[in-house]
Amino acid sequence: MSKLRYVGRAVLFILAAIFAIGFLLPTVLTVTNSFMPQSEIDANYGLVFEGAKKGGSYTADRINLKFIPDKVSFSQYITALFKSPDYLLKFWNSVILVVPIVILQVGFASFAAYSFARYQGKFKSTLFFVYIVLMLMPYQVTVVPNYLVSDWTGLLNSRWAVIFPGAFAPFSVFLLTKFMRRIPVSLIEAAKLDGSNEWQVFWRTCLPQCRSALYSIAILVFLDYWNMVELPIILLEDAAQQPLSVYLSTINAGEVGIAFATAVVYMIPPFLLFLHGEEALVEGITHSGSVKG
Amino acid sequence: MKLKERFDRLNDRARDRVSGFLWLAPSFLGVAVFYIVPFGVIIYYSLIDNPISRNFVFLDNFKALFQNEAFKLAASNTLKFSAVAVPLAVVLALLLALLLEARIPLKSQFRTFFLSPMMVPVASIVLIWQVLFHYNGVINEFIALFGADKIDWLQSEYNQLVVITLFLWKNLGYNMILFMAALSNVPRELLEVADVEGASPLYKLFAVKLRYLSPTLLFVTILSLINSFKVFREVYLLTGDHPYEGLYMLQHFMNNIFKALDYQRLASAAVTLAIAMVIIIGALFIAENRFGRDVEG
Numbered sequence: 001m002s003k004l005r006y007v008g009r010a011v012l013f014i015l016a017a018i019f020a021i022g023f024l025l026p027t028v029l030t031v032t033n034s035f036m037p038q039s040e041i042d043a044n045y046g047l048v049f050e051g052a053k054k055g056g057s058y059t060a061d062r063i064n065l066k067f068i069p070d071k072v073s074f075s076q077y078i079t080a081l082f083k084s085p086d087y088l089l090k091f092w093n094s095v096i097l098v099v100p101i102v103i104l105q106v107g108f109a110s111f112a113a114y115s116f117a118r119y120q121g122k123f124k125s126t127l128f129f130v131y132i133v134l135m136l137m138p139y140q141v142t143v144v145p146n147y148l149v150s151d152w153t154g155l156l157n158s159r160w161a162v163i164f165p166g167a168f169a170p171f172s173v174f175l176l177t178k179f180m181r182r183i184p185v186s187l188i189e190a191a192k193l194d195g196s197n198e199w200q201v202f203w204r205t206c207l208p209q210c211r212s213a214l215y216s217i218a219i220l221v222f223l224d225y226w227n228m229v230e231l232p233i234i235l236l237e238d239a240a241q242q243p244l245s246v247y248l249s250t251i252n253a254g255e256v257g258i259a260f261a262t263a264v265v266y267m268i269p270p271f272l273l274f275l276h277g278e279e280a281l282v283e284g285i286t287h288s289g290s291v292k293g
Numbered sequence: 294m295k296l297k298e299r300f301d302r303l304n305d306r307a308r309d310r311v312s313g314f315l316w317l318a319p320s321f322l323g324v325a326v327f328y329i330v331p332f333g334v335i336i337y338y339s340l341i342d343n344p345i346s347r348n349f350v351f352l353d354n355f356k357a358l359f360q361n362e363a364f365k366l367a368a369s370n371t372l373k374f375s376a377v378a379v380p381l382a383v384v385l386a387l388l389l390a391l392l393l394e395a396r397i398p399l400k401s402q403f404r405t406f407f408l409s410p411m412m413v414p415v416a417s418i419v420l421i422w423q424v425l426f427h428y429n430g431v432i433n434e435f436i437a438l439f440g441a442d443k444i445d446w447l448q449s450e451y452n453q454l455v456v457i458t459l460f461l462w463k464n465l466g467y468n469m470i471l472f473m474a475a476l477s478n479v480p481r482e483l484l485e486v487a488d489v490e491g492a493s494p495l496y497k498l499f500a501v502k503l504r505y506l507s508p509t510l511l512f513v514t515i516l517s518l519i520n521s522f523k524v525f526r527e528v529y530l531l532t533g534d535h536p537y538e539g540l541y542m543l544q545h546f547m548n549n550i551f552k553a554l555d556y557q558r559l560a561s562a563a564v565t566l567a568i569a570m571v572i573i574i575g576a577l578f579i580a581e582n583r584f585g586r587d588v589e590g
Contacts, residue, residue, distance in 0.1 A: 009395065009396060009397055012392055012395045012397050013397040013398065013399075015392060016392050016393070016397060016399075016403050019389065019392075019403075019406075019407065020402075020403055020406040020407065022462075023406050023407055023409060023410055023462065023465075023466075024406055024409065026410075026413075026418050026421045026422065026425075026462065027409065027410070027413050027418070029421045029424075030417060030418060030420065030421045033420075033421070045424055048423055048424055048427040048429055048430055049423075065424065065431045065434075108319050108320040108323060109320065111316045111317070111319055111320060112316065112317050112319070112320035112321070114316050115313050115314070115315075115316035115317040116317070118313065118316075119309055119310070119312070119313030119316075121310065121313070124313070124317075127317075127321070130329070131324070132574075133570075133571065133574055134324065134328055136515075136519055136570060136574050137567065137570055138519060138522035138523055138566070138570065139523065139525075139544065140522065140525075140543050140544050140547050140562075140563070140566050141563050141566045141567045141570065142328060143547070144331075144332075144335055144547070144559055144560070144563040145327065145328050145329075145330075145331035145332045145334075145335060145563075146327060146328075146331075147551065148331040148334060148335065149326060149327050149330075149331045164323070164327055165327050165328075167323065168320065168323030168324050168326075168327050168328070170324060173320060198312055202316075223411060223412060226414055227414045227415055227416070227526070229415075229416075229525075229526040229529055229530065230523075230525065230526065230544060233529070233548065234548065234551050244416065245414055245415075245416045246416070248416035248417065248419075248530075249416055249419060249529070249530040249531075249533070256420065259420055260420060263414075263416065263417035263418070263420060264417070266414055266416065266417050267412070267413055267414065267417050270412040270413070270414065271412055273412070274409070274411075274412035278405060278408070281408075281411075282404075282408070282470055285467055285470040285471060286470060286471070286474040288471075289471045289474055289475070289509060289512060
């Protein structure tokens, strides 16, 4: 019996390991391939990225997937980071779109969540429901109102056309309200008795209680917008303003090596956040787990 | 100053109402300006013939939309994709969560690995996806070892399979976390009683755990359904503006009308989708109420 159980556990472990390899493989391959010089990329993947063949360099007649480059080279990174300003510019575009969205969305949400969590009322609960419905709407629906407003206000093709809809997206409000509802009322009553005014209750009592929640929500929002595609391609016609998440897919065949390096550079900020905040992230996801309060 | 005096003179209830509203105001104003008001205008646009003459035509725009071949193709592709991707996303995520509940070594590492695709931007990964699934790609080389014919993964009816793989790769971790949280909420005593009674692991899963999981099961289903509408992102990055027929999604349709700036079609498509989503979300609420009560009560 115990032997059987042991075998069973081994089978489960192997199963988990197979899944783990599947989940990690694309990321790992991207990273290792980013250290291949362009000539090696051409030789290995020439058949996939046609056009890379120009220049008469050698191309294998079969695809040649490699984990470890024959010759480790940082030349792709040097080109991507120092020699071709395009990539760096697009990376910067991503930063100046995403950072304001994260800060503004979490900021506005903390006010709104405080209101939803502390003050009840029929109008409030209806409004909260509207927020939830909006949160669940796909971009196909929400991008049309976003577009109209940017058009009316002349924001179209400026980065504010992307930042404003992001700043007011209701996801953070929803999640933060759930966290704030769990703050004991007695804590707030006590602060009021101590003579705190409304702002002090919010700033000194309420917010410190949700520090980890704010962090996990900020991570979730960052991961989502760092990956954005739908909003920029509709609201920013000017290719020069596109974030790297859009631009990476338009890279020319001849620059595949640089694209790999840029792809890795683009992963670094979310990767660092993930390393540091995995527990907070898991907690955030767990609390998103029910639509009801 | 005068305003402050008037505020102080209010009774507690009214004061609460005022401050409650003030806290909400910044967010609500933004949501109203960028989402709610323009959506009202869109509903209006969907009912008129064009923004200049503004004659009411009621459902004509919708009729035209439903007769539009591109819309039909996009809607059916999106539905087809969801019909396959959503059940897979739910079942596989539950499997992963159960796997991590078993007593195996390196559990927390496995959780990290399964969750890691969440942090990888899709744009960073499409290159390797192309290497894998291209006609001359790795997968074809691999199946050629077994004597199978090459498949043009991205430009044949198989292309949905490629995108489903990418979708699952990206979304399973999130769903798995939701299931893990729900599994840890199944009352231990109940499982112990089942153990004492000599219940098999399968019986425990179906008779005990799944009953407690049903609200989460439902939530994950709806969440995956909504995420499956967002799969345009992956498709766009893999195949660009004009994918092979099987991957022409609703968002492609929307993008093309954006380019043509056909407000009537845009508006009626957005309204149609919004109505479909409201029906889905409504079903979620009703179902969650019913199932939730079953367990709580």
